[in-house]
Amino acid sequence: MSDMLPGDRPQYVSPHEREEALDLDAAQRAEPRALSNSEIQDRSAHVAGAKDAVIVADDLTAGYLPGVNILNGCDLYAKRGELVGIIGPNGAGKSTLLKALFGLVKVHTGQVTLSGEDITNVRADRLVSMGIGFVPQSNNVFPSLTIQENLEMGCYQEPKKFRERFDFVCDLFPALGERRAQRAGQLSGGERQMVAMGRALMMDPSVLLLDEPSAGLSPLLTDEVFVRVKEINATGVTVIIVEQNAMRCLQIVDRGYVLDQGRNAYTGSGRQLATDPQVVHLYLGTLAQA
Ligand SMILES: Nc1ncnc2c1ncn2[C@@H]1O[C@H](COP(=O)(O)OP(=O)(O)OP(=O)(O)O)[C@@H](O)[C@H]1O
Numbered sequence: 430m431s432d433m434l435p436g437d438r439p440q441y442v443s444p445h446e447r448e449e450a451l452d453l454d455a456a457q458r459a460e461p462r463a464l465s466n467s468e469i470q471d472r473s474a475h476v477a478g479a480k481d482a483v484i485v486a487d488d489l490t491a492g493y494l495p496g497v498n499i500l501n502g503c504d505l506y507a508k509r510g511e512l513v514g515i516i517g518p519n520g521a522g523k524s525t526l527l528k529a530l531f532g533l534v535k536v537h538t539g540q541v542t543l544s545g546e547d548i549t550n551v552r553a554d555r556l557v558s559m560g561i562g563f564v565p566q567s568n569n570v571f572p573s574l575t576i577q578e579n580l581e582m583g584c585y586q587e588p589k590k591f592r593e594r595f596d597f598v599c600d601l602f603p604a605l606g607e608r609r610a611q612r613a614g615q616l617s618g619g620e621r622q623m624v625a626m627g628r629a630l631m632m633d634p635s636v637l638l639l640d641e642p643s644a645g646l647s648p649l650l651t652d653e654v655f656v657r658v659k660e661i662n663a664t665g666v667t668v669i670i671v672e673q674n675a676m677r678c679l680q681i682v683d684r685g686y687v688l689d690q691g692r693n694a695y696t697g698s699g700r701q702l703a704t705d706p707q708v709v710h711l712y713l714g715t716l717a718q719a
């Protein structure tokens with residue numbers, strides 16, 4: 430699906446512009462400026478790509494407090510069946526973007542649509558019933574509940590779905606079925622991530638939002654999580670994944686976004702981004718040479 434964006438290279442703000450953006454003094458002194466050509470190009474590529482996408486965020490500003498924006502004009506789309514990655518430095522707004530899609534952070538301006546329907550600021554529980562699953566970055570299982578009870582919580586809105594979806598999730602993650610009576614609090618970090626993803630799959634979502642599913646895991650378990658994410662995606666679920674393991678993330682996604690200071694800095698196919706010298710230099714560092 431990486432051929433959705435025109436051009437062979439990702440579009441990006443120039444290194445000069447980025448350096449200026451990183452210089453806080455300069456940023457504070459700077460007058461509001463017109464969009465650069467590359468940013469305008471970004472937007473038109475976004476508009477073209479978003480046309481038949483299943484989920485779209487258009488020019489979002491959003492934040493936790495009135496009048497304070499963490500996202501400063503973010504665009505994102507995912508087509509049906511796509512695996513889309515979001516990478517970027519700590520504090521860039523990656524989690525905030527996922528939360529804005531999922532109704533957990535107030536969108537101040539801009540729009541989120543799901544299959545063409547406006548879902549901006551719709552409540553998370555409604556979004557779950559509309560087909561969006563969300564796995565937050567932390568505290569994403571109920572530790573005192575068993576694996577099975579965690580999965581039951583995943584479809585509390587439609588308990589009748591439980592049997593069929595439990596079988597589906599246990600096909601994907603056989604260990605969850607085998608250990609269904611074990612409390613989630615006794616599981617390893619990797620196993621908890623499987624429970625958290627399984628829980629989000631219980632409502633048969635069309636779009637799954639994953640916030641750093643490999644956080645805190647060993648390289649081996651990280652690889653396993655990525656394999657699982659690919660498997661989930663292969664069942665037809667559109668997946669948007671935020672990852673700190675940027676290089677690994679770019680290796681598995683169809684398309685990616687680099688977020689920086691609440692804005693899209695770069696976008697392109699996973700391969701384009703992973704091999705772009707500027708992205709490598711600015712965001713992938715030594716990992717890229719690994
Ligand atoms: N609940 C909150 N209330 C107020 N500000 C918040 C809240 N959560 C995050 N922020 C702020 O929003 C900004 C972006 O945070 P966010 O968690 O979206 O970044 P991130 O890109 O996910 O970072 P990380 O890689 O560390 O997970 C940060 O400045 C952070 O301090």
Ligand SMILES: [Mg+2]
Nearest residue numbers: 523524525566
């Ligand atoms: Mg985060």
